[in-house]
Amino acid sequence: MAQADIQLQIPSAAFYIEPVRVFVGNLAQSLGFSRKRVSDIQLVLDEICSNAVHHGSADEKVGVKLCISIDTHALEILVRDTGRRYTGEKNWLTHERLSEIEMNRSPNNERGHGIFIAKSLADMHEMQPNAAGGTDVRVTFRLPKPRDIEI
Amino acid sequence: MDSTKLMKLREESGIKVIEIQTDLSSYAASDLRKVLEGLLAEKVEKVVVNLSQVSHINSTAVGALVGVAKRLRQSGGDLKICSLADNLTRTFNLIGASSVVEIYESENSALAAF
Ligand SMILES: Nc1ncnc2c1ncn2[C@@H]1O[C@H](COP(=O)(O)OP(=O)(O)OP(=O)(O)O)[C@@H](O)[C@H]1O
Ligand SMILES: [Mg+2]
Numbered sequence: 394m395a396q397a398d399i400q401l402q403i404p405s406a407a408f409y410i411e412p413v414r415v416f417v418g419n420l421a422q423s424l425g426f427s428r429k430r431v432s433d434i435q436l437v438l439d440e441i442c443s444n445a446v447h448h449g450s451a452d453e454k455v456g457v458k459l460c461i462s463i464d465t466h467a468l469e470i471l472v473r474d475t476g477r478r479y480t481g482e483k484n485w486l487t488h489e490r491l492s493e494i495e496m497n498r499s500p501n502n503e504r505g506h507g508i509f510i511a512k513s514l515a516d517m518h519e520m521q522p523n524a525a526g527g528t529d530v531r532v533t534f535r536l537p538k539p540r541d542i543e544i
Numbered sequence: 545m546d547s548t549k550l551m552k553l554r555e556e557s558g559i560k561v562i563e564i565q566t567d568l569s570s571y572a573a574s575d576l577r578k579v580l581e582g583l584l585a586e587k588v589e590k591v592v593v594n595l596s597q598v599s600h601i602n603s604t605a606v607g608a609l610v611g612v613a614k615r616l617r618q619s620g621g622d623l624k625i626c627s628l629a630d631n632l633t634r635t636f637n638l639i640g641a642s643s644v645v646e647i648y649e650s651e652n653s654a655l656a657a658f
Contacts, residue, residue, distance in 0.1 A: 406571075429631065432600065436631075504604075506606070506607065507603045509639075
């Protein structure tokens with residue numbers, strides 16, 4: 394299959410994450426990902442969209458952009474938010490903040506598992522500040538080799 | 545839209561059972577938290593969450609279950625969960641929540657564990 398790009402924009406509200414999760418699950422399934430991998434992809438998508446909505450959006454209207462790319466090797470998902478825009482807030486993506494998040498993670502905590510899940514399950518996970526003042530999160534899942542396909 | 549309607553409450557020999565009839569991504573996860581907080585407010589002590597009809601759960605929903613289980617234990621109660629699909633078990637294991645919340649294969653075994 395040649396390179397294909399799918400672009401979506403949803404309001405920054407949790408309500409719209411579920412239908413996108415279902416859509417991406419169907420897409421991954423059509424691409425031949427195993428059932429296990431489809432649910433990994435759906436979980437990672439849910440986590441990064443939830444973060445974009447809950448931590449990376451000033452209000453519901455600003456929206457979250459998704460760009461889904463498929464090439465011969467991989468399914469890549471980019472989730473782009475525009476940031477909270479707290480007055481005077483520095484970019485949150487500092488080395489200190491990220492290692493603090495990582496160090497504080499505990500199974501006993503109610504929160505703070507989303508980034509860990511995305512990092513653990515995606516073949517590649519990358520977070521970068523973007524020009525809009527928000528965050529770009531890019532995750533990649535290698536397409537299954539023919540022998541990995543579940544029938 | 546209100547997904548709390550898809551979280552059915554009933555009582556089995558003094559234990560509250562919540563049967564979740566929706567997948568638990570972000571939106572439904574905050575409704576789950578509301579339902580659980582409602583039970584805490586009513587001073588319910590023993591809760592079983594039946595996840596047999598759930599095919600997806602995210603970290604926020606797992607976090608809500610962990611948080612409420614810990615609070616119930618402080619007052620001598622508990623929250624136990626049951627009937628997880630394989631991918632849900634994997635998510636609980638990945639987060640480490642399987643060592644914090646008791647997980648049972650069936651509703652009956654969860655009820656019997658109280
Ligand atoms: N897109 C984002 N924009 C701004 N801050 C973010 C973004 N994503 C994550 N963060 C920051 O990183 C922290 C950790 O995110 P993570 O998803 O691991 O946990 P959480 O969202 O707090 O809880 P949960 O376990 O429910 O996902 C967040 O609390 C937030 O401060
Ligand atoms: Mg999160």
